[in-house]
Amino acid sequence: MAAGQVVMPAKYKTSVKDPGIQGILKMTEDKFVFTPNNPRLSGKFDVGFGSIKGHKFSKEGSKQALLNLTQDPEIKGGGYIFEFEKFSDRDVCRDFVGKVLGKIQAMVSSGQDAKVVSERSAITVHDEQLSASEMERRMKLLREDCELQKLHKQFVISGVLTEAEFWATRKKLLNVDDASRTPKQRVGFKSSMLSDVKPSTDGQSNKVMFTLTPEIIHQIFAEKPAVHRAFLNLVPSKMKEKDFWTKYFRAEYLHWTKNSVAAAAEAAEDEELAVFLEHDDILASEARRKIRRVDPTLDMEADQGDDYMHLPDHGILRDGSKETTYSEYEQCKRTLLQDINRHAAVVLEGRALDVELGDTRTVAEALARSKQVELATEATDENANQDRLERVSMMAEIEDLQAPRNLPFAPLHIKDPREYFDSQQANAVKALGDTVAGTKEMNCSLSTKEAYGSLRGLISEMKVAGLSDPIVKPEVALKALNGLAQHVSSTKYHLQKNPHESVLDRLPNKTKEELLHHWASIQELLKHFWSSYPITTTYLYTKVCRLKDAMAQIYPKLQEIKESVQSDFRHQVSLLVQPMLQALDAAFAHYDAELQKRSAGSGERPNGFV
Structure with missing residues (x-):
């Protein structure tokens, strides 16, 4: 099977109850062709995807694995219904159709980007069939939010996410009707008494x-x-x-x-x-x-x-x-x-x-x-209100008219002060000795002469052997010095600038927009990545693989941004990019750990994938 086409055995049906004609369905990026197995039957057709406006399919687990390619209502002939032997075969064709229709919509002028979803009469993606009102709400959201439109174009049209996956995390936006967004104006009482x-x-x-x-x-x-x-x-x-x-x-x-x-x-x-x-x-x-x-x-x-x-x-x-x-x-x-x-x-x-x-x-x-x-x-707010009144009353008091309020305390009685302080000193020395590895046991009851001799011995030993660990590690000191030098240079460059500006405000507009877009993209991918665990189905494994590949493509883009900016901004950009890289690294580390955990001892990949 070539990368740009799909060939599957299927039945062509004029309706759901029709027994259908057995044949071969071949799909390419511009058309799909159905050829009956029996050449005597008149059921062969060749249809371009340009006339297809959407696709529906039956839920997994139903009696039939159906795929319905719907046409433009203005074109006579309705749609094309295909029945497959297995749901996995149907899903392959479904995903292929989704990618093809997405590319066709992407070829429309940029002013029509928001209609990528709306121009499909009734899309069914991942067990979801959309109504006309739901389609209209999606279209309106894409028109009103340009950032959402960019993410939709970047991930859905490219095939990283399906329509259902993209909108599943935005159900609150879709469930809110336009009428309910605007608070309803209710008629109150008349002003007449x-x-x-x-x-x-x-x-x-x-x-x-x-x-x-x-x-x-x-x-x-x-x-x-x-x-x-x-x-x-x-x-x-x-x-x-x-x-x-x-x-x-x-x-x-x-x-x-x-x-x-x-x-x-x-x-x-x-x-x-x-x-x-x-x-x-x-x-x-x-x-x-x-x-x-x-x-x-x-x-x-x-x-x-x-x-x-x-x-x-x-x-x-x-x-x-x-x-x-x-x-x-x-x-x-x-x-x-x-x-x-x-x-x-x-x-x-x-x-x-x-x-x-x-x-x-x-x-x-x-x-x-x-x-x-x-x-x-x-009644529930009564206690909170009483506390508030007590606080207000205390704040409004005139201090010199109030009786003295001394906080209750327990007096400290030490029978033998010398014994008390000596024991505290011994405990402190013991705690210090426990935290330092290799420290010799010390006798706390030394005379002045013995303590002086011990101190001279330690100093002589330190002169000969030196310190076991340097006070400041050279690599840490160099890193701190370089960071401080870059910060001073950047501060000197931006002298006389608005002190209330953020780091993003000081960057060029192009760099700022790219960083914000990459951060939004990373958030979108990570949101779907973490919600896919634990991987229990083939669908989730495939989804995680797509997300992993998409996240891997962001690394070189972030590196390119850091290298393209001026040296004065490079340190600031690195600080902004660092949390993005850390979030991606955490996702990849989790993926690798899960992969090793599932494949340990069996030699198989997760969920039985070889």
């Missing part, structure tokens, strides 16, 4: 009517948690929904008329109506929790009287009238400031529900579930 919903009369009777819509119901539940809780508890077990809202708007009408005396009287007679007239205990509980999270150095009580609300005849103008305070009816009174603050808080929080607003019960239950999630989150 609930108090702006005015009652209306028909002019003929004393009936007062309020307009109630699903949007208003949702806003009521969000701004008034007590009403939301009452709806879940009362409807429909104790009253109908219509009666519930009638009582609610009765309470709102009493607030609107500013008749706190009548409101208190009706609340005393009707417990269900009192829920809407009295202060919201849930909001009060939320306010207390929020206050506990406030910076303790902020004294809110000190500013309480700044608005003069505590003085007589001072109030907030609302609807042209002034609110006055009646302490005995304070429970049934609500200020405009409270309504504004609560409405503003709800609007800023946004609408957290994505359910339809048609059914009131569904909206109420969904809102209850979201509140439970919020409470659970607050």
Whole structure:
């Protein structure tokens, strides 16, 4: 079999269920020819690859080893289906077709590089069949990312990686739909307040009517948690929904008329109506929790009287009238400031529900579930928040007003200081002696004369024999000196340059682009290389061999870059190239180690390859 062609026995089928015509399939780089074994049958054809836009194939392990070469939809005749005896034969033809189609696409003008994938109607590579939307996403990614386009052209078209292998490491980019990338804009609450919903009369009777819509119901539940809780508890077990809202708007009408005396009287007679007239205990509980999270150095009580609300005849103008305070009816009174603050808080929080607003019960239950999630989150953050408040409190302390805080300590009591320090010295000398090979055992209890004589003997021995190891190794010193000289030369050359520039910024643009591209290529190859281990199949072994050959080609390219730059930049380029070479060396060392480990004692290559 020649390198530029593939010849395989196969069956040609017009459909998957067709029994097919047995013959010989011959593929070259420009066309494929099918010749039936029976010359009497009319099934011979000669088709150029220029009319083929993609190829599909069945998964390994299925009943038939099929390969479908799809044509351009504008060309009549559909595609060409071939059945092979073995999946390995089919895979050889599949890979050959992929390389040929890749070369054909590469011959298109450079402006069409991003369409290498998109112009195949339905590609099936390595057990993967693509839909039109997936093809469009791949095409868009290649158009938007020129670096990704270079890597695709370098590795996929050259046959180092298949389409499926290349895109398998970018599933997150492919799985994200264009619509989901852009955050969806959800409709929030209207800026109009609930108090702006005015009652209306028909002019003929004393009936007062309020307009109630699903949007208003949702806003009521969000701004008034007590009403939301009452709806879940009362409807429909104790009253109908219509009666519930009638009582609610009765309470709102009493607030609107500013008749706190009548409101208190009706609340005393009707417990269900009192829920809407009295202060919201849930909001009060939320306010207390929020206050506990406030910076303790902020004294809110000190500013309480700044608005003069505590003085007589001072109030907030609302609807042209002034609110006055009646302490005995304070429970049934609500200020405009409270309504504004609560409405503003709800609007800023946004609408957290994505359910339809048609059914009131569904909206109420969904809102209850979201509140439970919020409470659970607050409970988990309570400890962290308490620690934060303690740290803030300690940081805000005035030191000279605080009581002295002495850290607890245990006093050290040494009965015999001389014995203690002598033992410490002996231990230190012993540890030093253990670390030095060939050191003679020393007697720590020497007289002054004996110690002086021992020291003179060591000095005399050192003069005669010299040091066993040099203080500084010559080769290390020379390497450090050369590196320092090159650094000084480079620094002198780049004097007056921007000190905030990186090493890459100081290199020529061409060298910089080449280094970045090689680094991206190495990362891509190593990512696929390490993910292929352990090698358990023939496919993985073939893939690792392709990756190894591709990585081996990068070594001379990096060396060429180092030799092509000026001498002033050569040291900096070497520093940049060094981690690339180390990463490649680690991959090759692992490959060789695995090869020796698997072939040791058997004389065979990994996975049975001879």
